[in-house]
Amino acid sequence: MSSFRQCPDSGFYFNSDAERLMKVNAVAGVVALLVAGILALGVVLTRWQEVHLLPADMFYQVLTAHGINALIFWVIFFEMAILHFASTTLLRCRLATPGWAWAGFFLMLIGAIMNNVAVFQGNSSVMMTSYVPMQAAPHFYLGLILFAVGALVQVFVFFGTLVIAHQEKTYEGSVPLVTFGAITAAIIAVFTIASGAIILVPTFLWSIGYINHIDAEMYRVIWWALGHSSQQINVAAHVAIWYLIAGILFGARPMSEKVSRFAYLLYIAFLQLASAHHILVDPGISTEWKIFNTSYAMYLAVLASMIHGLTVPGSIEVAQRQKGLTKGLFEWLRKAPWGNPVFSGMFISLVTFGFLGGITGVVMGTEQINLIIHNTIYVPAHFHATVVTGTTLAFMALTYLLIPVLFRRQMILPWLAKLQPYIFGGGMVVLILFMLGAGTLGVSRRHWDMDFTGAMLGFEYPGMAYTMMAIGSIGGVLAIVGGGAFLLITVGSLLFGKKLESSAGFLECFTGKALASSVYNVDKPEKLARAPKLEEQHHAAGSSGFEAPGTFVLALLLLVTFVVYYFINWKYLSSVWPMGS
Amino acid sequence: MTSFLPPAERIWWNEPVGRQELIWIGIALTWCLIMFAMMPIWHVYGKQNLSTEAYQTTPAAYGAKVQEMIDKYTVREEAGIPVVRPPAGSDVYMLGRLWQWWPILELQKDRSYRFHLSSMDYQHGFSLQPVNINLQVVPGYEMVINMTPDKAGVYGVICNEYCGIGHHTMVGKIYVEDK
Numbered sequence: 001m002s003s004f005r006q007c008p009d010s011g012f013y014f015n016s017d018a019e020r021l022m023k024v025n026a027v028a029g030v031v032a033l034l035v036a037g038i039l040a041l042g043v044v045l046t047r048w049q050e051v052h053l054l055p056a057d058m059f060y061q062v063l064t065a066h067g068i069n070a071l072i073f074w075v076i077f078f079e080m081a082i083l084h085f086a087s088t089t090l091l092r093c094r095l096a097t098p099g100w101a102w103a104g105f106f107l108m109l110i111g112a113i114m115n116n117v118a119v120f121q122g123n124s125s126v127m128m129t130s131y132v133p134m135q136a137a138p139h140f141y142l143g144l145i146l147f148a149v150g151a152l153v154q155v156f157v158f159f160g161t162l163v164i165a166h167q168e169k170t171y172e173g174s175v176p177l178v179t180f181g182a183i184t185a186a187i188i189a190v191f192t193i194a195s196g197a198i199i200l201v202p203t204f205l206w207s208i209g210y211i212n213h214i215d216a217e218m219y220r221v222i223w224w225a226l227g228h229s230s231q232q233i234n235v236a237a238h239v240a241i242w243y244l245i246a247g248i249l250f251g252a253r254p255m256s257e258k259v260s261r262f263a264y265l266l267y268i269a270f271l272q273l274a275s276a277h278h279i280l281v282d283p284g285i286s287t288e289w290k291i292f293n294t295s296y297a298m299y300l301a302v303l304a305s306m307i308h309g310l311t312v313p314g315s316i317e318v319a320q321r322q323k324g325l326t327k328g329l330f331e332w333l334r335k336a337p338w339g340n341p342v343f344s345g346m347f348i349s350l351v352t353f354g355f356l357g358g359i360t361g362v363v364m365g366t367e368q369i370n371l372i373i374h375n376t377i378y379v380p381a382h383f384h385a386t387v388v389t390g391t392t393l394a395f396m397a398l399t400y401l402l403i404p405v406l407f408r409r410q411m412i413l414p415w416l417a418k419l420q421p422y423i424f425g426g427g428m429v430v431l432i433l434f435m436l437g438a439g440t441l442g443v444s445r446r447h448w449d450m451d452f453t454g455a456m457l458g459f460e461y462p463g464m465a466y467t468m469m470a471i472g473s474i475g476g477v478l479a480i481v482g483g484g485a486f487l488l489i490t491v492g493s494l495l496f497g498k499k500l501e502s503s504a505g506f507l508e509c510f511t512g513k514a515l516a517s518s519v520y521n522v523d524k525p526e527k528l529a530r531a532p533k534l535e536e537q538h539h540a541a542g543s544s545g546f547e548a549p550g551t552f553v554l555a556l557l558l559l560v561t562f563v564v565y566y567f568i569n570w571k572y573l574s575s576v577w578p579m580g581s
Numbered sequence: 582m583t584s585f586l587p588p589a590e591r592i593w594w595n596e597p598v599g600r601q602e603l604i605w606i607g608i609a610l611t612w613c614l615i616m617f618a619m620m621p622i623w624h625v626y627g628k629q630n631l632s633t634e635a636y637q638t639t640p641a642a643y644g645a646k647v648q649e650m651i652d653k654y655t656v657r658e659e660a661g662i663p664v665v666r667p668p669a670g671s672d673v674y675m676l677g678r679l680w681q682w683w684p685i686l687e688l689q690k691d692r693s694y695r696f697h698l699s700s701m702d703y704q705h706g707f708s709l710q711p712v713n714i715n716l717q718v719v720p721g722y723e724m725v726i727n728m729t730p731d732k733a734g735v736y737g738v739i740c741n742e743y744c745g746i747g748h749h750t751m752v753g754k755i756y757v758e759d760k
Binding site: 311441 | 719745
């Protein structure tokens with residue numbers, strides 16, 4: 001029998017079944033992040049040529065495990081927690097088929113462990129992409145397949161919960177914007193996982209000898225519908241987190257439900273085309289296919305992100321101005337709670353995702369410009385701006401919020417938490433900027449030795465490339481320190497943080513027995529008030545529809561940066577050897 | 582009053598949109614369309630466009646073509662690798678294999694070549710340095726690109742697709758001569 005508790009601090013309702021699943025998914029994700037973070041140290045200290053820590057075989061093994069744990073296991077586990085939160089808590093609904101959700105979780109857990117075991121056994125150093133015909137051990141692929149199936153099961157539990165909420169009328173009107181964003185993420189997840197199954201199942205059969213050939217180009221095209229689209233789940237999810245945090249901290253409401261939701265619909269329609277970004281310099285792909293797909297059909301998904309880039313900070317600005325912070329263009333921003341890691345994490349995530357991740361992604365995803373960027377270290381620089389400072393930092397900010405609200409623990413080391421987003425974000429920004437620079441100088445990604453020791457023919461990179469890799473690596477070490485601080489605070493708070501009233505312990509998650517009945521004191525969903533809808537909007541008087549001028553200026557700054565950087569890259573392209581058909 | 586509560590209007594599509602958002606959407610959409618147009622425009626006016634000419638092949642068949650060119654046009658050897666100087670404007674071949682770019686090519690500045698590229702085993706990354714031209718080399722596919730080296734010099738060919746433990750030793754060479 002599922003019941004609810006209300007968090008006395010935030011007012012959120014938690015369903016007992018869903019809460020346990022949120023906790024275990026979030027904790028599994030954080031464990032994957034821990035593994036990825038430790039491995040990251042091996043990666044940056046090896047690519048820092050003067051240190052060159054690991055031997056070649058171990059470097060490629062560590063890089064493989066780092067990529068998979070960070071890009072797949074960490075984010076997707078955490079997103080499952082977000083889906084359960086956005087459905088059961090925001091809609092005040094019970095969880096559909098908790099048994100299936102648990103089955104999904106355990107499949108994911110077994111899959112993640114199996115894949116890691118395969119990589120650490122040493123015969124599966126094939127990178128996250130596992131391009132055929134290089135072969136990994138069968139349980140490398142099987143682990144990924146089990147993980148994907150488990151994720152799919154949890155996604156369908158999420159959809160089932162939405163149906164129940166609708167039928168039992170647990171909320172008024174339409175679903176909230178944050179839930180709408182979670183639905184977007186879930187739809188993209190289904191597409192992603194289906195693509196993964198289409199390519200990984202045959203690859204698994206090939207690894208055990210039932211299929212004797214997999215076309216290497218076909219593998220690339222389909223695999224990237226998994227590899228890139230899985231990162232688009234992150235985009236939809238972390239944008240939803242931005243809206244959620246803006247709502248919780250500032251009481252911000254969407255500037256326009258219509259605009260924000262329309263932007264999400266554009267994500268659903270177009271984001272998945274991005275697998276083309278990886279195929280731009282491949283043999284035999286037609287120009288029309290590349291241009292249409294790489295631009296998400298006329299950059300309509302980029303348009304969507306540019307819209308969120310205005311409406312998220314815009315909604316904060318409107319809320320702040322209503323509180324009287326109206327001086328000049330930026331008083332609302334200057335007087336934001338910069339010492340609160342929930343806000344600073346979210347805002348650094350927003351800014352770095354737009355200025356670094358978004359712009360570089362569009363530039364290198366341009367059909368011809370990709371020629372001077374493909375497979376250089378520019379590529380990991382880009383996706384560290386999207387997945388690390390973008391998604392991971394947003395999820396970290398949310399975690400700071402969840403420690404008291406979901407886990408009912410007081411956060412330990414609050415002074416460290418205050419600094420953590422700046423250390424992590426700042427270190428990452430250094431790593432990103434200098435790796436972008438090194439990539440422009442031609443430094444390769446996934447490469448053990450930029451000195452080419454042992455090669456019959458040599459090549460020498462300019463000295464600046466070494467300097468940039470060194471500075472970038474120092475930034476990376478700083479980011480790892482910031483990541484370590486996050487893990488210390490989070491795990492420490494769960495274990496040693498002061499218990500807040502009406503808390504349910506983490507270990508009880510698994511048994512469900514010891515959950516104090518006094519905690520879940522709202523027994524029946526019927527007794528629960530329906531999630532109330534927003535009141536009609538009152539536009540601030542005299543604003544003539546220009547309610548967030550400061551944000552508008554910031555958005556124009558983004559645009560100018562974007563335009564200048566975009567054309568600089570065309571200029572650079574025009575200087576390389578002429579090529580044609 | 583927040584983003585995590587249901588919208589005021591059930592049919593949220595009917596909500597009014599502020600002027601600021603409309604202006605921004607207009608600006609952003611315009612920029613998106615400009616970026617979209619840049620790619621076809623570059624195909625017409627730009628000089629760096631990747632050809633789509635490619636053929637399915639096998640390592641044996643492709644290897645034979647490379648060997649034929651080597652037999653005809655080798656001018657010397659360097660570190661045990663043939664240095665080949667095919668006539669200007671002709672078809673030139675390079676293959677990637679564990680862990681070598683084969684052979685070394687000697688090309689003439691400002692002359693166009695039909696440059697063929699394929700892999701004999703795993704996927705490789707053709708990364709011409711320091712010009713920084715990067716191509717994916719996929720086994721089973723022969724890519725043909727018209728290239729016109731426009732600066733003389735010695736160029737390195739780095740492998741930038743991970744291909745195993747000796748990946749970092751996979752370095753090739755192309756000479757471009759000012760004649």
